[in-house]
Amino acid sequence: MFRTGIPSSPAAAGLALLLLATGCTATGPTDNSTSAPAQVQGEADGGSSASPSSGGSGSSGSSGSGSQDDMSIPDIVDAVQPSVVTIFTEEGLGSGVIYTEDGLVLTNEHVIHGNQDVEVAFADGQRVSGTVEASDAVSDLALVRADRTDLPAATFQSGLPRIGELAVVIGSPLGFENTATSGIISGLHREIPGSASSSQSLVDLIQTDAAISPGNSGGAVVNGRGEIIGISEAYIPPTQGAVALGFAIPAPTATEVAEELREDGTAEHAFMGLAPGAITPQIAEQLNLRDTTGVVVLSVSRGGPADEAGIRPGDIITKIGDDELSTPEDLLAALRQRDPGENVSVEARRGSDTRTVDVALTDRPAAQG
Template sequence: MRRPLKVHRSGLGPLAPLVLVLAVLTGCTAFEGNGDADPGPTATRTAQSAEAGTGDGQGPGSAEPEDAALSIPEIVEAVQPSVVTIFTEGGLGSGVIYSEDGLIITNEHVVRGNTEVEVAFADGRRVAGTVTAADRVSDLALVQADREDLPAAQFQDRLPEIGELAVVIGSPLGFENTVTSGIISGLHRQIPGSASRSQSLVDLIQTDAAISPGNSGGAVVNGQGEIIGISEAYIPPQSGAVSLGFAIPAPTATAIAEELLEDGTADHAYLGLTPAAITPQIARQLRVEDTTGAVVISVAEGGPAGEAGLRPGDIITSLDGEEVASPEDLLAVLRRLDPGDAVDVEFNRGSDREQARIELTERPTEGL
């Protein structure tokens, strides 16, 4: 069984440990006493598939990518003006300019509990900003800054390749316009143990470029100066980790941004159940030896799973043809599906292997 990890969101707060028990996710937002901010997972959440071709992948002011790779100084010169610092009553985080009229993408956990913020630009100017829409499931939000004629970032419309350059730009620990670099270490990453506290730390990009509190909502950039991810979380060194950072893929970020622009909300598929990891205690209670899968803790009355016949105690092992070894795996598969999709689910009920067809619906305000 996977052991719980400490994960930090890349946002800044009172610099008290942003640690959650269970899936302690360290957020990249510098929280400074924001009582409304969730000190949970340190990464932004994805709400739609990060597969290539999801969404148009570019902000309104973006241009076609160039083929020639840039040097890191050239990347910084090109992209740094498009990265901002967002100050709230409780802390600070980072953001990326999405359109030249002042629209900014950031993490929902950066602005949580705030409607008005302050936005600091690379040229030193600070202006007021308004949180116009936020989606907690994907951990993404939009901020409208009181400024126009801005350099909109260019967003990549596909996933990066493992091993390619990754440059992180943001405001770690309040040090504005900080740059770190590394490579893309992995794709479609889930944070073990995170599902009990968050629905967003799945289907992420992994990088060894340093991500720290305050980076949340900032840019992860490739060698062509395109945004390939929005900084989301990191696993701290005290967990035994070395350079483990995570970002929301750019296709996910832009797809959610466009949905939020349309009507202030983002669509998410709803399964209608609460999953959990199979702990030794649960395994003994259910009299099972295999601890892989996601055990159903509860089923929403009248929800898709309940209508399909699932009930508490069932252990889901596959959804839509993809193996489910943990609750995080279940979240990752669900993230790539849409309301209205009909999917097959395989599960164990006692010693019997069962299968059912579930018709997913639109996710309510809370729920899976």
Template sequence: METPHAPRSTAARLAAVAVVASLALTGCTATDEPAEESSSPAAETGQTGGDAVDTPAATVADIPGIIDDVQPSVVTIFLESGGLGSGVIYTENGLILTNEHVVRGAEEVQVAFADGQRVTGRVVATDVVTDLALVQADRTGLPAAEFQTELPEVGELAIVIGSPLGFENTATAGIISGLHREIPGSATNSQSLVDLVQTDAAISPGNSGGAVVNGEGQVVGISEAYIPPQAGAVSLGFAIPAGTAVEVAEELLEDGTAEHAFLGLAPRTVTPQIAQQLGLDVEQGVAVLAVEEGSPAAEAGIETGDIMVSLDGEPLASSEQLLAALRGFNPGETVTAEVLREGETVEVEITLGERPVEEG
């Protein structure tokens, strides 16, 4: 198993951030060119080497059985436009969980099952913030996947099942490489690429919306994105945690929408270079580029030009960290932001609002 490259320096990461941000979300969508496919080989075992003792991780011999058990719960989603992605059977009566960007702009799709049957599916609810969607397939009596809503452990077996580049029922294997990951620069064009599970199991265009499962055959994540080799990456794939997916799916089932805490400001990451150029007294934080009129941030007195350095005591090093931190709060909750303003540090109490519903 190849070891993922060490993170680049901040300067190098910023230089490449525009490329990474533009490819990260769409890089897992089947409408992209095949050149986006990951070039890293799948791992052959969930173990990290040495003689494992009393480990709950699956052995090589277990992996084929896990795949056989889970594949019937993973589907391929076809769009009339020619795009495709993957999905996971959420309920036995035909409800499919997938990515919002897989079904974006579609009202109806075709859903193909592991047994070869293909039926019409109707897009019933979407959530742009978490990039999740529900599709109702015209079929019942299906094998619903089992979801593990607790976060997996780093080093745990990870098996990705989906339809990369249209190759249906494809499985790749590796490990869970990291938790609570944010893709640098993604906040400028997406709210979904934060608080993700990282894996080195190969994820390619078409895997979007498919399953990342553990050694017990439980879904621990919904495949979301990958960073392609052109950006200097080796085996960097990302998934929405199953806990987030289930929570949002249940909200969408209830009334078709999911609630998310809302500040109402435009953030930008402050790097040490930017801080030095602007003569700031901090080396990292989140600059407020604009404040929406009447928003929670405006009501709390946040001003354009403020630098947010922490939220409820947790330091903020990037815009993506701010978006990830908001995932832990509900609309109506009050949080304390530490703000640098004209060389002075002030504390601001913000009562979070509910994010307006966005069209997919």
């Protein structure tokens, strides 16, 4: 898959190879290069509803598929667009959402990857310098400090949207700043097939049919009340037979990571200490597997949680807690829902034997991304 910035690198494995990146490094209206082939990412979004939040994470919205308070799409765009920015790097451009009044902007990590100094363009036409304050590759989120204050911070919804709810995307696709597209929320808890081999971020996503294109990455998906419900992350291009398949990081995930990054520059992620893999026909033959359900353990970190629990390479993991696993992305999504320090039961097969072990999850070591 590819980053959604305005892409520039090769693809990963499986369906991931089919994804185009939409956000991170656009170099102009006609530039369609990608910045990171293994992740598809998003769009740009705008700000708050009628009264922007001053704290970014001050999410006042509740999950729901609309109410009498819903605005028209033009009113949504008018309300949110001032909170959407375009982020320029040496490699290209992406989008971002104003997180706090004092200049913090939330965007994708792949938008700013490899850069410390950027330029931030606002809806009113003003451009200022910006500095990358913190980033987290696992969630593909980053905070940029723009050299400007008294900004209209966006309001983030505290819960997940409902399938069928209005979705408005605002960003800078292919360099066309302040572009708005609309659709609905098409699905929740989505994973991009084949992405686990190259990325940790393309799991537990919101799916929308609102158009997302390169340059949109780091922007937002907005509901009918002008609240941010997601940060644009990826899309599958029509050349692969897809029709309006876009993906976004849910607002609760985005704000949780953003608050951790604000606190000390890092974000915590549950770590199991193993590399998951899909059970291909070749692996099934090599391991003499009759039952091909589950996820194969390709490697185990020495001294890590899985190692301590007795999990070994070649084992087949079928469940984490109550979550049944069919793909490596399922395993990453299950871990995304858990915290470091949590104990989880893991069901694994080894040969003809099936057993359940307790794994004490830890925080992901810095060296592990």
